[in-house]
Amino acid sequence: MIIPVVDTVKKHKKWFVAGAIVLVIFLVLRKLKIMTMINDIIEKLPHRGEYQQRSTDKIDRIIIHHSASPAGKFTVYDFARWHIDPKGRLNAPRIAYHFCIDPDGTVYQTNKLTSMSWHTINANATGIGIVLNGNFETEQPSDAQRKSLKNLIKYINDKLNKKLPVYGHKEIIGNSTACPGRNVKLDEFRNLS
Numbered sequence: 431m432i433i434p435v436v437d438t439v440k441k442h443k444k445w446f447v448a449g450a451i452v453l454v455i456f457l458v459l460r461k462l463k464i465m466t467m468i469n470d471i472i473e474k475l476p477h478r479g480e481y482q483q484r485s486t487d488k489i490d491r492i493i494i495h496h497s498a499s500p501a502g503k504f505t506v507y508d509f510a511r512w513h514i515d516p517k518g519r520l521n522a523p524r525i526a527y528h529f530c531i532d533p534d535g536t537v538y539q540t541n542k543l544t545s546m547s548w549h550t551i552n553a554n555a556t557g558i559g560i561v562l563n564g565n566f567e568t569e570q571p572s573d574a575q576r577k578s579l580k581n582l583i584k585y586i587n588d589k590l591n592k593k594l595p596v597y598g599h600k601e602i603i604g605n606s607t608a609c610p611g612r613n614v615k616l617d618e619f620r621n622l623s
């Protein structure tokens with residue numbers, strides 16, 4: 431039985447090699463696409479100081495938020511201005527989240543992964559906060575937003591060489607909130623392959 435298989439492989443060797451090359455090119459392009467989809471605006475955003483820092487070894491979860499404002503009405507720059515406002519509720523050194531995803535699927539990195547930013551009570555030291563721009567108690571996240579969120583979770587896991595559990599803000603003990611809203615189906619973003 432083995433010999434005919436070996437013969438087949440030998441006979442069609444160039445096709446196996448061509449298939450392998452196509453697969454490698456596909457995987458490299460996919461990786462590049464995910465890397466280039468992230469717009470690093472950490473230093474462009476208004477800020478007043480720096481958060482306490484951690485080693486990436488300490489990161490143990492991803493937490494999803496919504497902005498609770500109508501989708502696209504405000505920008506990530508507005509969120510940053512509100513969060514650093516000395517008279518505001520948060521009075522933070524920088525924006526609260528690590529990433530922001532716009533309704534059109536654009537992904538912004540807004541804090542370093544090492545920053546212990548203030549997005550979730552009881553989970554700031556170990557969490558990565560991702561906000562979806564919109565109010566998902568009343569609206570639906572767009573297909574582009576959901577797709578970008580999945581790609582971003584895969585990117586973070588890949589970068590940290592971990593498989594981080596994904597939570598909604600409301601699932602973390604001590605947080606009395608509807609965030610990220612009933613229309614974000616959290617299971618869709620868990621156990622991604």
Ligand SMILES: [Zn+2]
Pocket residue numbers: 494495496549599607609610
């Ligand atoms: Zn939240």
